[in-house]
Amino acid sequence: MPEKPDRDAIVVRNVSKIFGFGDNAFAALDDVSVAIRENEFFTLLGPSGCGKTTLLRLIAGFDYPTQGAIFLYGQDIAPLPPFKRPVNTVFQSYALFPHMTVAQNIAFGLEMLGKPRAEIDARVEQMLKLVRMEALAGRRTSQISGGQQQRVALARALAPQPKVLLLDEPLSALDYKLRKEMQIELKTLQNETGITFIFVTHDQEEALTMSDRIAVMSAGKILQVGTSREIYDRPAERFVADFIGESNFLTAGFVAGKGTRATVRLNSGVTISASLPEGFQPSGQVTIVLRPEHAQLVPARGGATLAGTIENIVYLGTDTHFHLKLDGGESFTVRQQNTRGKNETYSQGDRVGVAIPPDAAQILKD
Amino acid sequence: MAAESRLDQHRRTDIRNRWLLSAPALIVILLAASGPLLIVVVYSFLTPGSYGDVAWKPSLEGWLSVFMQRDIFDDTLSLADAHVTIFWRSIRLALMTTIATLILGFPTAYFIATRREDRRDLWLFLITIPFWTNLLIRTFAMLQIIRNEGIINLVLMKLGIISAPLQMLYTDFAILLGMVYVYLPLMVLPIYASMEKLDFRLLEAAYDLYATRFAVLRRIIVPLVKPGIIAGSILVFIPAIGAYVTPNVLGGGKNMMLANLIELQFGQGRNWPLGAALSISVMAIVMAALLVYVRNAGTSEVRHG
Numbered sequence: 001m002p003e004k005p006d007r008d009a010i011v012v013r014n015v016s017k018i019f020g021f022g023d024n025a026f027a028a029l030d031d032v033s034v035a036i037r038e039n040e041f042f043t044l045l046g047p048s049g050c051g052k053t054t055l056l057r058l059i060a061g062f063d064y065p066t067q068g069a070i071f072l073y074g075q076d077i078a079p080l081p082p083f084k085r086p087v088n089t090v091f092q093s094y095a096l097f098p099h100m101t102v103a104q105n106i107a108f109g110l111e112m113l114g115k116p117r118a119e120i121d122a123r124v125e126q127m128l129k130l131v132r133m134e135a136l137a138g139r140r141t142s143q144i145s146g147g148q149q150q151r152v153a154l155a156r157a158l159a160p161q162p163k164v165l166l167l168d169e170p171l172s173a174l175d176y177k178l179r180k181e182m183q184i185e186l187k188t189l190q191n192e193t194g195i196t197f198i199f200v201t202h203d204q205e206e207a208l209t210m211s212d213r214i215a216v217m218s219a220g221k222i223l224q225v226g227t228s229r230e231i232y233d234r235p236a237e238r239f240v241a242d243f244i245g246e247s248n249f250l251t252a253g254f255v256a257g258k259g260t261r262a263t264v265r266l267n268s269g270v271t272i273s274a275s276l277p278e279g280f281q282p283s284g285q286v287t288i289v290l291r292p293e294h295a296q297l298v299p300a301r302g303g304a305t306l307a308g309t310i311e312n313i314v315y316l317g318t319d320t321h322f323h324l325k326l327d328g329g330e331s332f333t334v335r336q337q338n339t340r341g342k343n344e345t346y347s348q349g350d351r352v353g354v355a356i357p358p359d360a361a362q363i364l365k366d
Numbered sequence: 367m368a369a370e371s372r373l374d375q376h377r378r379t380d381i382r383n384r385w386l387l388s389a390p391a392l393i394v395i396l397l398a399a400s401g402p403l404l405i406v407v408v409y410s411f412l413t414p415g416s417y418g419d420v421a422w423k424p425s426l427e428g429w430l431s432v433f434m435q436r437d438i439f440d441d442t443l444s445l446a447d448a449h450v451t452i453f454w455r456s457i458r459l460a461l462m463t464t465i466a467t468l469i470l471g472f473p474t475a476y477f478i479a480t481r482r483e484d485r486r487d488l489w490l491f492l493i494t495i496p497f498w499t500n501l502l503i504r505t506f507a508m509l510q511i512i513r514n515e516g517i518i519n520l521v522l523m524k525l526g527i528i529s530a531p532l533q534m535l536y537t538d539f540a541i542l543l544g545m546v547y548v549y550l551p552l553m554v555l556p557i558y559a560s561m562e563k564l565d566f567r568l569l570e571a572a573y574d575l576y577a578t579r580f581a582v583l584r585r586i587i588v589p590l591v592k593p594g595i596i597a598g599s600i601l602v603f604i605p606a607i608g609a610y611v612t613p614n615v616l617g618g619g620k621n622m623m624l625a626n627l628i629e630l631q632f633g634q635g636r637n638w639p640l641g642a643a644l645s646i647s648v649m650a651i652v653m654a655a656l657l658v659y660v661r662n663a664g665t666s667e668v669r670h671g
Contacts, residue, residue, distance in 0.1 A: 062570055082573040095571035099589045109575035
């Protein structure tokens, strides 16, 4: 098969999922459309109840969409039962079969596909090696640790060589250090196997670390799809900016804009350049977002973009957070790296200015 | 040294206390279970008395008569076909009852286990309702339902599906129906207890790994609720092999069962040693069957790999 560079593995088209009836009806997914590319590490990110797991379950086949279609390499799979989809899942609870050994768990999918015994054994061997579990092949799943169970779940789902691997918050049960290790391991595994990964998480840091692209979800809708950098630096909506990282929100007057470039006037009267979400034409008042680390404290002199008083200083080891009250009454946070001697010159109650580099500000759609 | 002996002493009182504490249970087991059983064993090696009871003269005649019969004229021994037939009939009925209750009970338990948590108690309650009534009354109720003038035949005739009543009462079908009705809860409850502990996310995982519904049943559900299936089968099989009331009432006593045969020896037959030997034989058969069953059920699960 000729490899097209940006082939879509999964296309979700206008999918809605409504649970319950009548007055109790609840739309877990509300007209969602998204395309996931081949060999991509794609993350569905959002708070609990945003519909990310529902979307994953629809792709896996555990639930059927109320409306819309789901295509796997062009074939509509929405009506197929889970056992007829070349898609496998790593469950949040791992869901390992307790009456089978590690090796038997990994072999299960291959056995169900009716593969010959020799092929199954070879593949199980290969999978055990991939997740470094050769030594524990004969153990019951109750006799291994959480991190090992996680790796077995991964091997079990990868063994039948699915076209797409679905991962439903697989790292949430692990402790911090192990989670960090597994993040790297998962990313490496995805590179090695070349399988499309769809990863569900509520952990923004995890999403930023591993993903090729992220879809941020809220209340049954996909708000924005983009690379980690795009999502972080150019959030299109207030929810996205707020959910991922820390943000300063300021209201400003829209002056002029073209394409993705615009000029806004801050309450201080200074005009700055800002990025505009594609296809968005605002007028009048807009909200802009500024990341705390993109702003910079400067001595309070004329010419600073913003001016205010330091209300609070929080020392965080590598960084220091300065919480300011701007002259317009708005709160504003500046995050500065602690290079030696630099942040020690400021103290609580000082009047300071804030410098905003060009392009740091982003206009939000709402 | 001193510490050691104190420890020893402590251990000794500990052991003594344990014996003292379990004494009531041990006495009950000894007097209520082992004692009578011992009497039965002793009686089986004695000679029948003229008016029932036993004469204290040792004899193997009782045991011989379990499967053999002595010719009245020339004293030669031959296989007692009648007894073999009765044994086989009872074992077959117990097996069929176990299988039928399993077939009906397994889906029932699954159904209850998959209901909403606050509704399961209601279903379990409904399952146990028959236990509230005496076995005899339940059996006679079943008789009323399936007899020729019973509700089933009346309805079928009113609807014009049949013109003459179906003969259901006093058939093997009637016996099995009655047995299944009586013993079904004993199958449902232990299977439900296992099923309730089943993590239903495992079923999703199996579906996801290309298992069809039947494969999920065979490879995931059945192995995981196996303890319940074993317990249920034992609970049904043991009383079913000694069933007395149900085959008598619904089968019309036409075909003798083991329980009837034993009862006969202690009553009209006036052959207590034979009755005792038969009782112990039944017990041996049940124990052997259980041993084979549990062993097979226990190992089949680790067949793979």
